[in-house]
Amino acid sequence: MQTANLIIVLLAMVGIAYYMGRGRSFALAKPLGGIRHLNSLPFYYGAQTAIWCCVPSLILLALWALFDEPIITNVVLSGLPEAIQPQTVADQNLLLNRIENIASGALAAGADEQALSAAADRLNGLRETAQWVLTAAILSLAVLGGLWGWRRVSPKLKARNQVEVVFKSTLLACACIAILTTLGIVFSVVFETIRFFSFDEVTITGFIFGTEWSPQIAIRADQAGASGSFGAVPLFVGTLLISFIAMVVAVPVGLMSAIYLAEYANPRVRSTAKPLLEILAGIPTVVYGFFAALTVAPFLRELGESMGLDVSSESALAAGGVMGIMIIPFVSSLADDVITAVPQSMRDGSLGLGATKSETIKKVIFPAALPGIVGGVMLAVSRAIGETMIVVMAAGLAANMTANPLDTVTTVTVQIVTLLIGDQEFDSPKTLAAFALGLMLFVVTLLLNLFALRTVKKYREQYD
Known part of the structure; x- marks a missing residue:
């Protein structure tokens, strides 16, 4: 199942879990004389069940998205013959790009590229297997989490406190992401600027107060404008x-x-x-x-x-x-x-x-x-x-x-x-x-x- 479809199915399961938890709270409150005998409102019991169904699955999906592709590419590269193993990072990127194009059908493998064709087939196979494993793991974890949250519903459960802690943590995480993104942008620009001023052709005073802008840098020293x-x-x-x-x-x-x-x-x-x-x-x-x-x-x-x-x-x-x-x-x-x-x-x-x-x-x-x-x-x-x-x-x-x-x-x-x-x-x-x-x-x-x-x-x- 594709990731987009998997997320849609997961959202549907979260909705079902919410109504199951909310319905269980009503069922437990009825013999007691109504929802006033519950520790929290039925909404919070449903939200608590939905959170147990959703959060663990989303954490697994995020971790899978981070480590799935690097692991697959390393496995594919390790299976290549020694003669075509890349020696540098640039060679590795070029080789992976060619294997990706062969795997997608954008390029046809040459007669002397059986190893790359086999690597492309292996890449497609590993990705398909990984997608099926991810689907089974996400759906299973969502079902187990939803059942666990549903079984925890009880009149004395402080569902409101648990739901508010989760929402507060989510808001804090969003704020941290915004701050870290800003810091990442600033540091990336600052570090590259420091590299720029480390060249002999560039000085801080010449950059700020210079009146001639011609940034063309020639490939060879005998070409015009080699210094810039x-x-x-x-x-x-x-x-x-x-x-x-x-x-x-x-x-x-x-x-x-x-x-x-x-x-x-x-x-x-x-x-x-x-x-x-x-x-x-x-x-x-x-x-x-x-x-x-x-x-x-x-x-x-x-x-x-x-x-x-x-x-x-x-x-x-x-x-x-x-x-x-x-x-x-x-x-x-x-x-x-x-x-x-x-x-x-x-x-x-x-x-x-x-x-x-x-x-x-x-x-x-x-x-x-x-x-x-x-x-x-x-x-x-x-x-x-x-x-x-x-x-x-x-x-x-x-x-x-x-x-x-x-x-x-x-x-x-x-x-x-x-x-x-x-x-x-x-x-x-x-x-x-x-x-x-x-x-x-x-x-x-x-x-x-x-x-x-x-x-x-x-x-x-x-x-x-």
């Missing part, structure tokens, strides 16, 4: 330029739309306009990239030519403008939430003193909501700095250090994608430079997010 240049300043300048253009578009439009929806629009208009505005947030970024590359950039180029301006086909203005359109609902939603959170008493007091609606917004509501608005804008800036698809499709690849929005510039995210496209060996400065850029991007966005959160937290209590 890793000055990241042009990338930072291009990233900041495009982000600035995006903010120029997003902040005024998003903020003004939030003020209108929160203060001027009647409930009917608000209930219609706000979801329509937030549809922009649900459009995939790759669609925005197509829009920038195929519509906005040609329009700006033709408009510039009609005015006698030289506009690049992949200008910072096109990428930044479309990115700003994408961020509008982000700014608008955050600003709208902050403005509506301002107490109504402040509005009533201002209006009661004779101020007009616009004066109340300018002199009372906007200053009160300003810290939250600033925090939302800073979060939007970090969103713009980390955007990938739009700038990959609409910005250029040339690392030009310019402040002209009509020129071609590149960004940190574009270079990361460019450096990691295709088959790469992670032992050269060219490839490892992507991790250094990623670490810099991570640090910048982290600092912006911390600043925004601290700003909101510091001033929000004054208006609660």
Whole structure:
């Protein structure tokens, strides 16, 4: 049985176990005078039975998924003749890949590859046997666990305490997984960045303050560009330029739309306009990239030519403008939430003193909501700095250090994608430079997010 089907069957068995445990609690409570004589509600008895049916089987399934494939591949490789045994990890991966392709039928074994054909047959046989063993073990363990949980149901059983302990442990495990995943991401980027700076061609000061970016590393020393240049300043300048253009578009439009929806629009208009505005947030970024590359950039180029301006086909203005359109609902939603959170008493007091609606917004509501608005804008800036698809499709690849929005510039995210496209060996400065850029991007966005959160937290209590 396939793993997906096995999980479906297991979920059905868990449901059956729940109703069996719940039904047994009702049956035991009936002679005693009702469920009020039970230690816990029937729901907890059913949940306790379902947990005994589910948890041991899931633990076995997780352990099987971790160790099944490595054991099978080791068995297959150990059965190969000595003459074709791999000597290095790379040779082993290539050999396993070929055996996998032969086993799946994607490749046909040659006349001199009987050993590989036999290994492929053995691989298929071991996998099929392992799947059947897994199915029998999971179903048997689920049945035994469900019966054990069902037999443990009794009026004095503290089922609620046991169920809550399991749920608490599950929530703790999920929190630990999230934390460990974050630490794994950070450490993987940091370690690769340290490897990047260990090369003789790269220095920390040259990377941070260098003004020439040309990460091409030649295979032979006599080829052009054998040393490479890793000055990241042009990338930072291009990233900041495009982000600035995006903010120029997003902040005024998003903020003004939030003020209108929160203060001027009647409930009917608000209930219609706000979801329509937030549809922009649900459009995939790759669609925005197509829009920038195929519509906005040609329009700006033709408009510039009609005015006698030289506009690049992949200008910072096109990428930044479309990115700003994408961020509008982000700014608008955050600003709208902050403005509506301002107490109504402040509005009533201002209006009661004779101020007009616009004066109340300018002199009372906007200053009160300003810290939250600033925090939302800073979060939007970090969103713009980390955007990938739009700038990959609409910005250029040339690392030009310019402040002209009509020129071609590149960004940190574009270079990361460019450096990691295709088959790469992670032992050269060219490839490892992507991790250094990623670490810099991570640090910048982290600092912006911390600043925004601290700003909101510091001033929000004054208006609660």
